Amino acid sequence: MPELPEVETVRRGLEEVLPGRRASRVEVTGRRTVRRQSPSELVSRLQRRRFRRPDRRGKYLALGLDSGDVLVIHLRMSGQLLYLPEPSAGARLPHTHVVVGLDDGSELRFVDPRTFGEWFVTGDLRPDGLPAEFDRLGPDPLADGLSTALLRERLLGRKVAVKAALTDQRVIAGIGSIYADEICHAARVRPDRRVETLGMAETRALALSSSRILRAAVVHRGSSLKDERYVDLMGTLGSYQTRHRVYDRAGEPCARCGAAIERVRFGARTAYCCLGCQS
DNA sequence: AGCATCACCTGGCTGC
């Protein structure tokens, strides 16, 4: 599932190929990908526009256009953004919902089996050029930094489990289920602990672990799970999954204390953690 | 207001 490191890896790939390219042809084939505006509106605001440098906040990609609009893309659960230098060479994969032909003959394709992913073009922007609705997002640990004081402030007054807070995009932007579990393990905090019970040292450990783990995962180009759903822009798998300490490792010994990793349920969600060294 | 739960969706897995 694409989280901050996977989306950042895709953004870096886009940065290599997209700036200066013109969208010469835009084809919306899926029914659900473009849903907050009509597909024809998206096509008309995207077609013939030149891309600027791609940006990202949390799990959202923000692709600036020379018209002043921004193309926002969210991969959600199963979205893949693929770049084909020579599109004639490859047949379209099933579940290809959007195709953008670029002016050098290359193509950007959006493949998304579960159709949760979303594209829209907006001109409602903040002074920093990002979509106004990004105001809802909390700080992005990579783009904005995440100090202990800032995390403490973001958690203040909330009465939810630590994992629920870390994955709440209004609190911090970019963390999903996988990295929340890894961050909690690194910080020795149980994901089902209530945030109001956290001490300063634990909040500090969570802030430091968040930045460290997300940065390391970007270096390894994200996590590709067993279903191999996540690939980067060129179709290459990430490798951070080999460094997961707890996620999807129920029954395996904890690398830190040797106790068996457990899969715990809290509310309607699950989390992987080590009860031997996380409290 | 703020927290909890549900709906959305398909592929992969489990269990009979």
Add this chain to the structure above:
DNA sequence: TGCAGCCAGGTGATGC
């Protein structure tokens, strides 16, 4: 082996 049914999980809507 085949197949029904469950589960995953980010976000926005709805319920409490």
